[in-house]
Amino acid sequence: QVQLVESGGGLVQAGGSLRLSCVASGRTLSGRPMAWFRQAPGKEREFVAGITWIGGSTRYADSVKGRFTISRNIAKNTESILYLQMNSLTPEDTAVYYCAASRGTLATMRRDDVDYWGQGTQVTVSS
Secondary structure: OOEEEEEOOEEEEOOOOEEEEEEEEOOOOOOOOEEEEEEOOOOOOEEEEEEOOOOOOEEEOOOOOOOEEEEEEEEEOOEEEEEEEEOOOOHHHOEEEEEEEEOOOOOOOOHHHEEEEOOOEEEEEEO
């Protein structure tokens, strides 16, 4: 089992920044790529950014490249903290952001490959 707990969401003006955190723990955490997804009202949940367990390779959705940065701090094989630094935010970034632990690969990561989800944290960007 893997537990994921997000924090750091909130209300920010356009052009501002936020940093999301996700505390991940569990005996099957090691080796899994981790990711952030988001879901805006009336839209499907979409991939935002992902990172591998070993090496820290990253991948981003085109819509956030150059503005968002994913990183992680591995405490031990069963504990990690995942971050999402979000800069130059726009109202289009408004969504619930979810931390995810996947059984897939970074290159092909998608919703269907996610085994564990966090509860989500709301990000609202005002114009």
